[in-house]
Amino acid sequence: MILLCGSPAPGALPDDAQVEKVGAIPTRGELRVLDALAESILPVDSTPSLDEIAAQPDVEHLGTPAFAPQEVPEPLRVVVVGSDGALSAVLTRMMRADYMWVEVSFVPVGPSPARQNWGIPEDPQAALELALRGQVRPVPLIRNDAGLAxxxxxxxxxxxxxxxxxxxxxxxxxxxxxxxxxxxxxxxxxxxxxxxxxxxxxxxxxxxxxxxxxxxxxxxxxxxxxxxxxxxxxxxxxxxxxxxxxxxxxxxxxxxxxxxxxxxxxxxxxxxxxxxxx
Structure with a gap:
């Protein structure tokens, strides 16, 4: 799924991609399409819940970032085209709905600390190529107590x-x-x-x-x-x-x-x- 967050496509998009045009800062209503797609792929998550993870006696879950433990029948990658604020809105929705197994890639538009953090190329075409075909490398997700990623x-x-x-x-x-x-x-x-x-x-x-x-x-x-x-x-x-x-x-x-x-x-x-x- 490619989310065009108030921005045009940075290049030719693959024919098999589901493309959604949303606001510059996508709302919860606009992201329901992503909720529905994730639920259709993994309707029931049998891995430990957040409460069960928090209750574990060790702190393994706070060590080196790890690949998602969910075994999904097919991977889902969401490509966010837009600002860091747009990416934050998408990550916040994924976190609150608890489908963090979804792969996330980013094509920045404008100044972007996330681009620098993740090493994304400045050239839009190169960033899109990475977003579509690059490999997943897990990182920690940082949030605040208001539930914002x-x-x-x-x-x-x-x-x-x-x-x-x-x-x-x-x-x-x-x-x-x-x-x-x-x-x-x-x-x-x-x-x-x-x-x-x-x-x-x-x-x-x-x-x-x-x-x-x-x-x-x-x-x-x-x-x-x-x-x-x-x-x-x-x-x-x-x-x-x-x-x-x-x-x-x-x-x-x-x-x-x-x-x-x-x-x-x-x-x-x-x-x-x-x-x-x-």
Whole structure:
């Protein structure tokens, strides 16, 4: 199945593909066609449920990402053509409906941390070729406690565009803990390709796309924080990131929560993502 998420096809599509045109950020209703196709292939999943996995005495399911244990009569590959936000919407639907055995490939449109994370070619034709014929290489799936899957990156910042007030913890280590005016603007986190699952870093400027050319020059001359700048000395990895503060803005793949939050947690899902990547 090829999902064209508000974008045209990047090239010739195979005749045997089911092509669906959906919104730039596909809705649950638009993704019901994917739900139905997955259910038609595997109507009953006999592998351990999420509750049964969580109850296991060991932590094998949080180690090296693994291939899906389901034995399906025929594989299903969904090709997402669009933004990281579109990919996040598709991954979120798959996670909530619990058919993580489906293979996922991605043809990015526009700037894409997911492209960088997964090593997808910048050339659209090469990306499409990989998406259609590449091999599956499992990676951890990172989600938050609101049930949103992270495709490329997530941000924890102050609701208003200012230095953050609050605390961010990666597993048991403090990434930042501060009141106003202390220099940190929040944190950016990115899914890893292997265990433990998340890499995070403290932001030294507004968590916007970093300016280029004259914008960066002026920020340096005027001694203003450079948007998007991260502290390389602060990098931490872990299975979970927790944050608390009076007015937090949380963005998942560029899409902001609708209202300020006082706390949020990002963590590794119990099932891995079956990603097509180099």
């Amino acid at each position: 992270v495709a490329g990156s997530a941000v924890i910042a102050q609701w208003e565009r200012a230095e953050i007030t609050g605390e961010i913890i990666v597993d048991n280590e403090v990434l930042l803990r501060q009141g106003p005016g202390k220099g940190a603007w929040g944190a950016r986190l990115v899914p890893m390709l292997d265990a433990p699952g998340i890499v995070a870093a403290r932001a030294l400027g507004p968590l916007d796309p970093a300016p280029r050319g004259i914008g960066r020059f002026l920020a340096q001359v005027l001694r203003r924080p450079i948007p998007g700048r991260l502290d390389p000395q602060s990098v931490l990895t872990g299975r979970a990131v927790q944050a608390g503060g009076p007015q937090l803005r949380v963005l998942v793949d560029g899409v902001s929560a609708k209202r300020p939050l006082k706390r949020v947690t990002f963590y590794r899902h119990l099932r891995d993502l079956q990603v097509v990547r180099p």
